[in-house]
Amino acid sequence: PPLADGAVRRAMAAGTALGGRGSLTPWAGRWVSLGPREGFSADLAGILCLLVATLLGLPVSTTHTRTAALLGVGAAGPRGVDRRVVRSVLLAWLATFPGCMALGYGLARAALARWS
Secondary structure, three states, X not given: OHHHHHHHHHHHHHHHHHHHHHHHHHHHHHHOOOOHHHHHHXXXXXXXXXXXXXXXXXXXXXXXXXXXXXXHHHHHOOOOOOHHHXXXXXXXXXXXXXXXXXXXXXXXXXXXXXXX
């Protein structure tokens, strides 16, 4: 419904405005050493992945794409990437999908029960 669509858009915009940039930028510096070339490479990789996914109609997360690009840049650099960081990111991703699915299911069931 249009009302729900507008509410979701406003919530996502507010989340991005309030903390979207701040949520990844501080962590990126801890994961990889970013100079201008590395930053450009990470941005370009993220953009190209999102473009290809969009053209193929694949649902992808911009945050996951950007994080993976940063880890790729780090892996290519002289310092590499701490395996503990990669492990924690992967575990977070694995927990995010079922957690969000369960939350969405529960909220949808509650909404359907309330307004049916």
